[in-house]
Amino acid sequence: MATILIENLTKVYPPTPTYPQQVQALGGVSMSVTGNVFVAVLGPSGSGKTTLLNIVAGVEEPTAGAVRVVQDGVPAQVGYVFQEPRLLPWRSVLDNMLYVQNRKSDRSKREAEFYLSMVGLSDVAHLYPAQLSAGMQQRVGIARAFLVNPDVLLMDEPFSHMDALTGRSLRDYLQRIWAHTRKTALFVTHDVGEAVELADRILMLRPGGVVFDDIPVNLQRPRRPDDAAVRAVETEVLRRFDSMEAAVRFGDQRN
Amino acid sequence: MAYDTSVTPDAVADLSAREMRRSVMSRWGLRAGVVIGWLAFIGVWYVFSGAVLGTQQLPPPHTVAAEAWQVVTGDGFGATLWASLLRVIVGCTLALSASIVLGMVIAYSAWWRGLLGVLTRFFVSIPTVALAILALILFGVSGLGPMLTAALVATPYVMSSVAQGLTGVDRRLIVMSESFGRTRSQIITGVLLPSSVLAVIGGARQAFALAWRITLLTEVFASSDGVGFQIRRSFESYDVRGLLAWTALFIGLMFIFENFVFRQLERRAFGGAHVSQATAESTQ
Amino acid sequence: MSYAADLPTAPEFSQASGTPQSAPAQAVHWTRKPWFINALAVAILLVVWQYLYSVNERVPSIDEVVSFLGVELGGGSHGGVSRGEFWGPLSISLQRYVIGLAIGVPVGGLLGLLIGGSRRFRSVLNDTVLVLLVLPSVVWAFAASLWFGIGSTAPVVAVVLTAVPFMAVNLSSGIRGLDPGLALMSDAFRVPRLRRATHLLVGGALSNAVTGVRLAFMTSWNSLLIVEWFGTASGVGWRAKHWYDAQRFEGFVAWILLFVVFITLLDWLVLRRLEHRSTRWQQQPTLTFAEGEVT
Ligand SMILES: Nc1ncnc2c1ncn2[C@@H]1O[C@H](COP(=O)(O)OP(=O)(O)O)[C@@H](O)[C@H]1O
Ligand SMILES: [Mg+2]
Numbered sequence: 001m002a003t004i005l006i007e008n009l010t011k012v013y014p015p016t017p018t019y020p021q022q023v024q025a026l027g028g029v030s031m032s033v034t035g036n037v038f039v040a041v042l043g044p045s046g047s048g049k050t051t052l053l054n055i056v057a058g059v060e061e062p063t064a065g066a067v068r069v070v071q072d073g074v075p076a077q078v079g080y081v082f083q084e085p086r087l088l089p090w091r092s093v094l095d096n097m098l099y100v101q102n103r104k105s106d107r108s109k110r111e112a113e114f115y116l117s118m119v120g121l122s123d124v125a126h127l128y129p130a131q132l133s134a135g136m137q138q139r140v141g142i143a144r145a146f147l148v149n150p151d152v153l154l155m156d157e158p159f160s161h162m163d164a165l166t167g168r169s170l171r172d173y174l175q176r177i178w179a180h181t182r183k184t185a186l187f188v189t190h191d192v193g194e195a196v197e198l199a200d201r202i203l204m205l206r207p208g209g210v211v212f213d214d215i216p217v218n219l220q221r222p223r224r225p226d227d228a229a230v231r232a233v234e235t236e237v238l239r240r241f242d243s244m245e246a247a248v249r250f251g252d253q254r255n
Numbered sequence: 256m257a258y259d260t261s262v263t264p265d266a267v268a269d270l271s272a273r274e275m276r277r278s279v280m281s282r283w284g285l286r287a288g289v290v291i292g293w294l295a296f297i298g299v300w301y302v303f304s305g306a307v308l309g310t311q312q313l314p315p316p317h318t319v320a321a322e323a324w325q326v327v328t329g330d331g332f333g334a335t336l337w338a339s340l341l342r343v344i345v346g347c348t349l350a351l352s353a354s355i356v357l358g359m360v361i362a363y364s365a366w367w368r369g370l371l372g373v374l375t376r377f378f379v380s381i382p383t384v385a386l387a388i389l390a391l392i393l394f395g396v397s398g399l400g401p402m403l404t405a406a407l408v409a410t411p412y413v414m415s416s417v418a419q420g421l422t423g424v425d426r427r428l429i430v431m432s433e434s435f436g437r438t439r440s441q442i443i444t445g446v447l448l449p450s451s452v453l454a455v456i457g458g459a460r461q462a463f464a465l466a467w468r469i470t471l472l473t474e475v476f477a478s479s480d481g482v483g484f485q486i487r488r489s490f491e492s493y494d495v496r497g498l499l500a501w502t503a504l505f506i507g508l509m510f511i512f513e514n515f516v517f518r519q520l521e522r523r524a525f526g527g528a529h530v531s532q533a534t535a536e537s538t539q
Numbered sequence: 540m541s542y543a544a545d546l547p548t549a550p551e552f553s554q555a556s557g558t559p560q561s562a563p564a565q566a567v568h569w570t571r572k573p574w575f576i577n578a579l580a581v582a583i584l585l586v587v588w589q590y591l592y593s594v595n596e597r598v599p600s601i602d603e604v605v606s607f608l609g610v611e612l613g614g615g616s617h618g619g620v621s622r623g624e625f626w627g628p629l630s631i632s633l634q635r636y637v638i639g640l641a642i643g644v645p646v647g648g649l650l651g652l653l654i655g656g657s658r659r660f661r662s663v664l665n666d667t668v669l670v671l672l673v674l675p676s677v678v679w680a681f682a683a684s685l686w687f688g689i690g691s692t693a694p695v696v697a698v699v700l701t702a703v704p705f706m707a708v709n710l711s712s713g714i715r716g717l718d719p720g721l722a723l724m725s726d727a728f729r730v731p732r733l734r735r736a737t738h739l740l741v742g743g744a745l746s747n748a749v750t751g752v753r754l755a756f757m758t759s760w761n762s763l764l765i766v767e768w769f770g771t772a773s774g775v776g777w778r779a780k781h782w783y784d785a786q787r788f789e790g791f792v793a794w795i796l797l798f799v800v801f802i803t804l805l806d807w808l809v810l811r812r813l814e815h816r817s818t819r820w821q822q823q824p825t826l827t828f829a830e831g832e833v834t
Contacts, residue, residue: 014274022274059726063274080727086720090742090820099738100728128820148728288662296667312686366571373580380802382761384677384768385779385795392597392788464673471675472765483677490681490769498685502678509673 002071002151002184004033004056009065011051011209025051026209028065033201036182040199042189042237048209049188050083053154056186071151079150079183081158085137087129093140094125097147115143118177135166142174146181153178153185159194168225171197175222192241196233197223204240212244314496322500336508339470339481342398346405347466351459353410358417358458368418375411383408383472391477401473401481409465413458420454421447452524460517467509599789608793617790624778625797632774635691636763639698644755646699647706648748654707655714656740668711672704676762684770694766694774701762702755709754713747714740745817753810760802 011026025048033039043049054060056067057080069076087096097112116125119139129137138158145153158174159167171194178185178198189195195202196217204213215237219229297316304313314322326332361368386408390400424447432442474483482505489497569575591598599607610616611623650668653660679700683693721743725735741748767776775794782790 012274014278054723057727059723078727080724082720082724084720086718086724088721088739088742090745091738095738099734100725100730102729102731130820144728154727285658285662288659289666292663292666295663296670308686366576369571369573369576370580373577374583376803376806377580377584377799379757380799380806381795382764382798382802384761384765384776385798388783388791389795392791393591393595468675472677475677486678486681490685493685495682495685498678498681502674505675506670506673 001035002076003035003068004031004152004184004186005066005068005070006031006052006056007066009052009055009067010063011048011055011060012063024208026055026062026065029205029209029211030065031203031211031214033184033186036184037200038178038185038187038198040187040189040195040202041205042192042195042202043205044190044207047205047207049190049205050156051209052205053080053156053186053188056152057154069152076151077148079145079148079153081138081141081145081153081155083156083158084161085129085134085141087137087140087144089129092126092128093121093132096129096140097144100144100148102148112143112147115147116140118146119143119173133166134162135170138162138170139173142170142177146177150183153183153187155185155187157189157191160190167194171225172222174198179221192234192237193225193230196230196237197225202237204237204244206244206248213240215240312495314499318496319499319503322496323503326497326500326504335481335485338398338478339467339474339483342402342405342470342474342481343463343466346402346409346470347459347462349402349406350409350413350462350466351455353406354413354417354458354462355455357410357414358421358454361414362418362421371414375415378407379411383469384476387469387473387476390473394477396477396479398478398480400477401470401483404473405466405469408469409462412465413462416461417451417454417458420451420457423454424450453521456517456520456524459520460513463512463517464509467505471505597788599792603789604793604796607787607789608796611790611793617787628773628775628778631691632694632763632767632776635694635774636698636760639695639759639763640702640756642695643699643702643759644706644752647703647751647755648710650703650707651710651744651748651751652714652736652740655711655744656736661711668704668707671700672708676701676758677765680762680765680769684766689771691771693770694763697762697766698759701759705754705758706748706751709751710744710748713744713750716747717743746814749810749813749817752813756805756810757802760798764798 007030009026009029011024013023013025015022027048029048029052031039041049041052051060055062056069057078058067058069069078071077087093088099091099093116094109094112097116098108101108101112113122113125116122119142121136121139121143124132124136129140132140138161141158145155159170162170175198187195187198196219199217202213202215202217203211204215206212215233217233219227219233223230300313300316304310304315307313310318357371361371383404386404387400390404394400394403428446428450429442432446437445470481471483471486474481475487478484482501486498486501489495489501585601588598588601592600607617612625614623614625616622650664654664654668655661676697679697680693683697683700687693687696717739721739725739730739763774764776764779767774768780771777775797779791779794779798782788782794
């Protein structure tokens with residue numbers, strides 16, 4: 001069983017020539033996620049969501065704090081779906097899949113083809129990424145994350161760069177695939193509806209990278225974005241955001 | 256309740272200092288790398304000079320430095336340098352003015368692009384050494400050959416990079432200007448020229464680097480003064496020390512122009528916001 | 540016609556818009572046909588040549604050069620004094636050229652990979668490579684002939700030393716221009732170093748590498764000719780010098796034409812193909828979607 005343990009995670013970026021001020025991207029985030037749960041991290045742009053995922057994925061160093069991502073006591077295999085597809089433009093779709101596959105065997109190619117078929121892309125395996133639409137590219141990104149047989153799935157606003165209708169159908173895909181595998185998932189988004197539709201639990205981040213709320217979502221799956229129950233939770237989440245904003249504004253005035 | 260910062264401002268300052276230290280250290284690490292690189296370069300030179308080729312064949316760095324110093328302080332250095340520099344500047348100016356005109360022509364006319372493309376391919380496939388000797392045949396031993404050859408060789412390259420800069424102009428800005436009823440000349444002065452300043456500066460820098468190389472080469476064959484002539488004289492008297500000393504001076508000169516003249520020009524043009532990489536790529 | 544429409548499309552732009560470039564079926568006016576433009580270019584060059592011939596008595600005429608070429612290529616007799624030689628010098632020079640490039644291109648490529656792929660290597664090696672790049676090829680040519688005498692070593696060394704920095708600089712700048720997001724992706728998936736070097740770095744910078752190869756080919760050919768001109772008694776550069784020294788300028792110009800033919804053939808047969816392959820992924824038309832995909 002996979003566990004993500006995050007303790008007092010802090011990231012401060014030093015000033016750079018283009019932005020001559022230090023930025024606190026994460027201000028002491030703590031959380032613990034265990035088992036087959038789908039956790040959404042919800043926050044506006046610049047609240048440190050990408051930074052959080054990068055640190056969890058081990059591609060960025062925290063300034064302070066600790067992260068442990070383990071599966072049965074050993075470091076867990078991570079699958080990462082990025083905000084943009086991040087495919088090698090000069091490799092075919094299938095080669096892009098094989099690029100991340102570390103345990104090579106004679107079954108490698110068949111596995112890659114299986115995950116491509118899971119996202120409905122069997123027919124385009126030989127094409128270059130630029131020949132696909134944005135939605136198709138992102139589906140390759142999702143298939144790629146599943147291909148490495150991850151214990152933990154990290155997803156960074158995977159549907160934010162496409163139109164709402166495509167995003168909707170891809171969320172549907174994702175729900176179905178996830179229900180099938182039930183990997184521990186950390187899903188970052190700025191879209192309240194998306195978070196409620198997909199997650200078992202929503203962590204709410206505010207700018208500065210501080211978790212200010214943690215809401216369980218106990219709704220039946222599969223969910224539709226227009227279900228009344230989903231709408232109700234959405235309203236509640238938005239209400240809590242508003243009161244947080246009011247508190248921050250109030251706090252600012254007092255300072 | 257919901258709103259609390261787990262990290263106090265003091266702690267953040269502390270942490271930030273740690274990140275700063277980290278980035279400063281990595282910066283110093285890279286600087287140390289540069290020093291190590293130069294030491295290794297000089298070390299390898301000493302090894303080759305002492306153990307592989309012999310000091311006669313390859314004088315060690317300090318001998319070459321001493322020779323370079325003698326050249327600089329001796330008489331005639333200023334005249335030699337000036338002879339070459341003048342040719343470079345004239346050649347470069349010719350190349351750049353021709354390139355701006357031709358660059359505009361090929362950026363906006365497919366027909367001219369086709370014709371100049373064929374001619375360019377022809378000129379580019381003539382080895383520069385052959386051009387240098389042709390200059391000698393045409394002009395004899397004179398200052399004119401190096402200058403014109405430099406201009407001729409540099410023009411195709413500079414022309415195409417100027418044209419690329421012009422075609423790279425954001426078409427949406429032009430469409431926008433048209434939709435507001437701007438005239439052709441307003442679009443040229445308001446959109447095209449400002450957006451292609453970088454291309455022209457890049458072209459100037461490229462022209463300069465190329466002009467130096469070609470002038471030098473042509474002076475080797477067809478001149479009785481200038482840096483290229485000195486290099487040839489060193490070669491003919493088997494004087495490796497002089498050859499390397501003149502070469503080192505030449506490289507130093509290029510470095511000075513690159514870092515002081517062209518950097519400054521770019522800073523001027525872009526208010527420091529756009530600092531480009533050294534021109535390695537553009538130096539054919 | 541709108542002004543914007545006159546602008547040729549920059550390559551990046553046509554990619555970004557992703558539309559397949561369909562060839563318009565309309566007839567092209569004959570003055571715009573490639574054969575006409577090529578013929579016009581040749582005519583211009585011939586007219587310029589003829590003009591130079593008429594004003595400068597050292598310039599050989601067109602038919603002098605053509606008949607000289609015939610003798611030199613056919614191995615006939617140059618006015619009873621010496622025999623035409625073409626394949627001999629050519630094969631010697633080609634050997635030197637190929638050996639030099641076979642060493643210089645891989646070495647430069649490896650250097651470029653190191654400099655582009657690692658900040659540490661870059662800090663150590665970058666300045667040295669830049670110095671090599673700035674060094675005029677005539678200096679290499681002179682130094683190599685002073686060091687190695689009149690054999691084949693000097694030309695080979697000069698070719699190697701000229702090719703290395705062009706390869707290194709172009710490949711490394713291509714690598715450094717890669718999207719950092721792709722490196723981060725590879726980190727996240729723990730892609731091993733070797734595969735990353737071959738698939739990410741080389742794959743992504745392939746077109747820059749090909750540019751490097753092209754420049755290396757062109758400039759080291761030039762270096763080879765200089766060494767042969769000054770420092771050897773064999774090869775095509777020496778042959779050209781031979782006719783120059785004999786004041787037979789028609790021979791010299793004929794050899795320049797041969798050089799041009801050589802480079803043009805090299806360009807068509809090798810470099811263009813390489814270039815085309817390395818950019819193949821940029822030239823594919825976008826799919827049209829027929830399977831209910833919302834784009
Ligand atoms: N490499 C970096 N250097 C400096 N500041 C950064 C860097 N990466 C992110 N930031 C800053 O950190 C903050 C959080 O960024 P990010 O994690 O990307 O937010 P989100 O993904 O929630 O939009 C932003 O203010 C951003 O400008
Ligand atoms: Mg983000």
